[in-house]
Amino acid sequence: MLEIYQIPCLQDNYGFLVHDPETGATATIDTPEVAPINQALAAKGWRLTHILNTHHHFDHAGGNEELKAQWNCQVVGAAIDAERIPGIDVALADGDTLTLGSKQARIIEVPGHTSGHIAYYFAADEVAFVGDTLFALGCGRLFEGTPEQMSESLAKIMALPDETTVYCAHEYTEANAAFAVTVEPANPALQQRVKEIQALRAAGKPTVPTSIGLERATNPFVRSDSAELQAVLNLSGADEVAVFAETRRRKDHF
Numbered sequence: 001m002l003e004i005y006q007i008p009c010l011q012d013n014y015g016f017l018v019h020d021p022e023t024g025a026t027a028t029i030d031t032p033e034v035a036p037i038n039q040a041l042a043a044k045g046w047r048l049t050h051i052l053n054t055h056h057h058f059d060h061a062g063g064n065e066e067l068k069a070q071w072n073c074q075v076v077g078a079a080i081d082a083e084r085i086p087g088i089d090v091a092l093a094d095g096d097t098l099t100l101g102s103k104q105a106r107i108i109e110v111p112g113h114t115s116g117h118i119a120y121y122f123a124a125d126e127v128a129f130v131g132d133t134l135f136a137l138g139c140g141r142l143f144e145g146t147p148e149q150m151s152e153s154l155a156k157i158m159a160l161p162d163e164t165t166v167y168c169a170h171e172y173t174e175a176n177a178a179f180a181v182t183v184e185p186a187n188p189a190l191q192q193r194v195k196e197i198q199a200l201r202a203a204g205k206p207t208v209p210t211s212i213g214l215e216r217a218t219n220p221f222v223r224s225d226s227a228e229l230q231a232v233l234n235l236s237g238a239d240e241v242a243v244f245a246e247t248r249r250r251k252d253h254f
């Protein structure tokens, strides 16, 4: 089993260490902030062997060069974004396999937030690292992609098994929940989840990770088939991309 250690970074980012106990291989998912990543490595007694980047934004790849210089680790990222990933050594594309010690991850290209965004899926451990593509009750802003692309990318993530544990890169859940209840006010699973989120945040606890099953039941950005959502958006019977695009547009102005 992979050991996963979650690290609050910057204002609202999460970094993650992924450790293979069989071989000692240890990856950081993105490099939002060097000091807390190094503190976590020291606390666990792990040596950093890999940096696995989801996308090029500074709060995800900003620590690449410093950590690579310190640990002489391999930097892994999207082939189509190779020129924007500092220090990249291994450039991967959709369907490629990344080996981390005795474990393997499948690369899933998920353009939309950025054009070169990728996710890492460790099938044997049922965990996925999705960066800024899928959030708990939300999704990433469309900085470089179209609603069509993001809708398709979210569908690729949602095709993973319901039990999959999903690690997203930001603690945005409370704000996402405030929006979600405006577009699906009568969803009982959402109402229940909002209470749980408020309790967690009031106790200073993270709402990440989430799961595919929980997002499927509650996240409006992956619920374009919901009759209530469509009705609230005045898009009853519209196609999935149109419903997603309008949901995203409203959240941008919420």
Ligand code: ZN
Pocket: 055, 057, 060, 113, 132
């Ligand atoms: Zn980003």
Ligand code: FE
Pocket: 057, 059, 060, 132, 169, 170
């Ligand atoms: Fe980010």
